[in-house]
Amino acid sequence: MTTGFVLTQEKELSLDEIKELQAEVRRLAKEKNAVILAHYYQRPEVQDVADFIGDSLDLSRRAAQTDADIIVFCGVRFMCETAKILNPSKKVLHPNPESGCPMADMVTAEQVRMLRSKHPDATFVAYINTTADVKAEVDICVTSANAPKIISKIPARKIVFLPDQALGGWIAKQVPDKEFILWKGFCPPHFEFTAREVMKLKEKYPDAKVAVHPECHPKVIELADFVGSTSQIVKYATTVEAKRVIVITEVGLKYTLQKKNPEKEYIFPESMNYCGTVYCCTMKGITLPKVYETLKNEINEVLLPEDIMERARKPIERMLELS
Numbered sequence: 001m002t003t004g005f006v007l008t009q010e011k012e013l014s015l016d017e018i019k020e021l022q023a024e025v026r027r028l029a030k031e032k033n034a035v036i037l038a039h040y041y042q043r044p045e046v047q048d049v050a051d052f053i054g055d056s057l058d059l060s061r062r063a064a065q066t067d068a069d070i071i072v073f074c075g076v077r078f079m080c081e082t083a084k085i086l087n088p089s090k091k092v093l094h095p096n097p098e099s100g101c102p103m104a105d106m107v108t109a110e111q112v113r114m115l116r117s118k119h120p121d122a123t124f125v126a127y128i129n130t131t132a133d134v135k136a137e138v139d140i141c142v143t144s145a146n147a148p149k150i151i152s153k154i155p156a157r158k159i160v161f162l163p164d165q166a167l168g169g170w171i172a173k174q175v176p177d178k179e180f181i182l183w184k185g186f187c188p189p190h191f192e193f194t195a196r197e198v199m200k201l202k203e204k205y206p207d208a209k210v211a212v213h214p215e216c217h218p219k220v221i222e223l224a225d226f227v228g229s230t231s232q233i234v235k236y237a238t239t240v241e242a243k244r245v246i247v248i249t250e251v252g253l254k255y256t257l258q259k260k261n262p263e264k265e266y267i268f269p270e271s272m273n274y275c276g277t278v279y280c281c282t283m284k285g286i287t288l289p290k291v292y293e294t295l296k297n298e299i300n301e302v303l304l305p306e307d308i309m310e311r312a313r314k315p316i317e318r319m320l321e322l323s
């Protein structure tokens with residue numbers, strides 16, 4: 001195992017130090033009856049201390065069902081908020097409160113209210129990657145794993161989808177009987193991938209299949225053999241017949257893919273994004289020392305106003321029922 005990522009001011013840990021800290025985190029988790037949830041985009045050394053690794057939908061379900069007293073959520077802020085909303089009696093801890101999702105921050109509750117006054121006949125659908133304030137204003141949430149299925153079941157013809165224009169455009173193609181109004185948000189890391197670099201990879205590896213996350217640009221999605229959420233990409237890439245898979249999503253997923261099926265080769269683009277490589281800076285803002293400090297001292301608790309939690313819970317629960 002290698003840490004690979006050095007994005008913060010924390011000193012880089014040796015493998016022995018990592019192992020020692022991981023053992024201490026696990027000891028604390030047992031002592032405090034805590035569950036550690038980690039998104040696929042987390043650093044490998046953080047994924048290795050988690051009880052569950054998954055995408056937003058998997059982790060929301062885990063958060064809703066857990067019997068633990070404490071949830072340590074290794075992901076970005078909206079994920080921690082979702083865990084708190086679904087299980088408000090639990091203490092939800094976020095190892096780095098600075099780690100938000102830039103895409104979630106591209107739409108505010110006030111903007112949703114304004115849009116609703118313009119489109120009173122529409123059903124408002126929010127990607128799970130939104131703040132609790134925004135969720136409190138919408139009718140239903142979706143994730144990239146369940147969006148087409150859920151939206152096709154909505155009776156209204158007009159759908160306002162926010163905040164991700166790429167995911168919204170991809171869903172619109174699969175649910176052609178609906179009229180979509182798309183908010184112009186985007187995921188900075190996923191939008192960095194270009195069709196040109198994917199075509200180059202296809203030329204270099206003509207035998208490879210291409211798996212793409214739907215937060216990517218539509219021109220990149222067009223080149224895919226498979227489009228799906230991170231969990232769906234894990235299933236596809238580790239079971240498809242091809243020996244090589246070109247994977248167009250955040251590079252943190254490579255660790256899970258290699259662990260699940262080391263027989264295959266997973267090729268990730270080497271393009272540079274706004275923070276210097278292909279990874280999501282805020283996801284990588286969760287470090288093992290931060291997980292340790294947070295759990296040990298029970299700091300960085302996620303707290304939300306009661307009324308926001310109550311209103312935001314409804315669209316999430318609707319999603320969980322329909323998915």
Ligand code: SF4
Pocket residue numbers: 076100101102103104129187188189190250280281282283
């Ligand atoms: S990968 Fe994109 S959508 Fe996910 S947390 Fe990072 S910026 Fe947000």
